[in-house]
Structure formats: structure tokens, C-alpha cells
Amino acid sequence: MGSAVGLCSSPRAWGCGWNVTRFLCFAAISWVLVTQMEVGAWTYHYGDTSDYSWELARNFCRLFYTDLVAIQNQGEIAYLNRALPHHRTYYWIGLRRINNVWTWVGTNKALMKEAENWANGEPNNRGMDQDCVEIYIKREYEAGRWNDERCQKKKRALCYQVSCQRSSCSQRGECVETIGSYTCDCYPGFYGPECEHEITDLMVNQTPTSFSDLEGSELTMNCTFKTVNNHSTMYVRWYNYGTEGLKKELVNDSDVITTLHLDNGFASLTLKNANSSNTGTYVCEVGSTARNLSGNGPGTQVTIENFPELMLNQTPANIHASEGSDLTMECRFTVWNKHNTLYVKWYKHRGTGGMKKEPMSERGWGSAALDLEKGFASFTLKNVNVTDTGTYMCEVGSTARNWSESGSGTQVTITPAVNQTI
């Protein structure tokens, strides 16, 4: 039975620079202890009791560690040469000629040019059966270099042990090997270097809390939330709890646009061309399909009002008056809580043919009273003369969109004053 002896037993116990050189640190633990090692880095091990053929050396490594070493760069070679003791027959590494390609058997990857470290004249395939590779640790010359050798020769097994252990990442994430260490790709809902923390609250926030506007308007609401590693299994759904409280999921269409940035924990919903049927409470739901974890935003209360059908009543229909008198006409219209978007204009339609429309505001005479809140407007002509004869109309419109209604008109007829005709 082989055992592995190295320079220090466990990186932590022996304090050989765990943080700085952990992947270069030799595990000098016997195979029994190795099986109990819970947290590891990429470590090297070798059998110190027997020399093996390449196949047996590989078996040894696979039995007690991960595999024969796969060397990834020159730095590793330099370290191995520095740290391993000299051994007369040198060490097998995990490189083998497979279908005439030098292949790292542990990773099943072809040898890359940058990691090559052949000794001079090697690989020479002497005898046409040199399919395995040894490393000249601490050789007097060409130390650390490689030589292809007959696989039946007996040498020390140089093994490596990967970092990921069964307990790595708290079993709450994917353990990903890196050189000398590993990282944890935590499952949704977990975070931290070892996925040791659990997200129990996605802390979903939503803005604005309310929105009120007229039909045709556009509004955007945003949700922010705590995002998790491996967020590909996260989702954000938007619901509208309408005025009846019925939950309806919103999906993208011509008037609903959603955006989602899981990286930043951000989602938005835009309603375009809204109408009164969009009124309701909008809630974003953030969750993870891989885990029973979800949270709701506090909601956005949306109120969309249709334009009212304006009932317009103009009085009186006719006014007969003498020159010099004052006269007043009135318009009453639907009271509307969005009255600040309304306007009222008065016009005079004159003549018989084209009914020329003349804005009274440009005349600079007469006066108008306006109470949009009560749905009332009046217009007073003072000290009239015969030229004031004509049809007067009020027009009520909304600045919120291109729309207006006109009253039925007041026909004003001015007769010359009696005292002037006598």
C-alpha cells in the first residue's frame, strides 16, 4: 500500500501559506488522512513506498487521489521540481500518447504548446514504444523536463487531488475547479463563498406606489430585488389585480413592454396607450423556479380615466336686444375631476355664407366667466351695437388630447336704439 508524503500535512495545520500558495502546497498526509480532508485545494501527492508501471501508477492515483498530474503551465513545473524530492527512477505524469496525440489523461485534453517542457531531443520514442511520460524532478541537468518512456518502466506516481470535495459549497452550489482552488456557483437562493448564506427574502421593492392619468398616457413601473447567484432560474412576473381583484398575468404585447435585468436585480413594466381597463393594482412577483422562493413587490395602484362624454348646454338660444344694452350667455358642461385639462373658448359666427368663426378672445371686448370645476362658463357683451348681431358659441376642449365640443349657439339680434331713430 502506498502512502503519500509531502512537505506539510494540511495547508492549514502546517501553515504553509494557505492563501498565497495553496495550490502549490504539498499535501503530506497519508492516504488515510486524505480521505478525511474536507476542504482542499489542488494538491500534489506521490507514492513513496513503491514504483509502478504507468498504468499502475495511474490506478494508484485514482484510488487515493484524483489522477496522475495534469500540468497546465510552466509555473507548476517549476514548483514541482522545487518541492518534490529527487527519486532515482523519477516520476510518472498523466501525459500519454493516445492516437498519436499527447493527451492529459486526467482531463482528457491535448497537450498545449505553452505547457510543453520536453527535454532536449525528446520525445524521441526510442524503440517505438515510448507512449508514457516521466518528469525529471531534481535531475542534475534538464531538471523538470519531460521524457517519453516505455509505459512498463517503474516510477513513482505523481498524483494530484482536485479542490472540490463532496462537502464543498455547503452542497448548495456547483463546485467549479480553478487552478489550486475552486469557486462555488451557488444554487438560487444561496450566496457567499461557500454558499453558506441563504436568501430568505428577495426584498422586492416597487415604484411608484400609485399612478393616475388619462387614457392614452404611458406609464412605467419598476421593481428592484435581491438577485442571487446562478440567477438563470429566477423569474419576474407582472400581475394586474384589476378593480374586481382578479389576478391577471401581463405578457408582452404591443401595449405592454417588460424589461428584465437579473444581473442587477431590476425589472420594469411599461403600459403604453393606457385606457380605463388598465386600472388596477400592479404587482411584480420575483422568484426562483429551482427553489420555493418568491416575493412580491408592494404594488402600484394605477388609475386610468377615460375622457368623459361632455354634455354641453348653451343658453339662451336667442337674444333680442337694443343697442347699448349688456347681455350674457351661458354654457354648462359635464363636471369632471380632470377639469384642469379643460379649456373654454367663445366664438362668434358671423354673416350668412361661410359663417366666419371669430375668436372672441381676440376682440378685446366683452368678458367671460369661467368655473371649470363647476362646469360653467359665461360670456357677456357690454354696450352692444348692431354689429354685434350674430351667432355666439362656446367651445369646450381638452388639452390632454386633440378634442373639443361646441355648444348649440346663441343667436343675438341687436336692433338700433329707438331714441336715435326718431
Ligand SMILES: [Ca+2]
Ligand atoms: Ca524518450
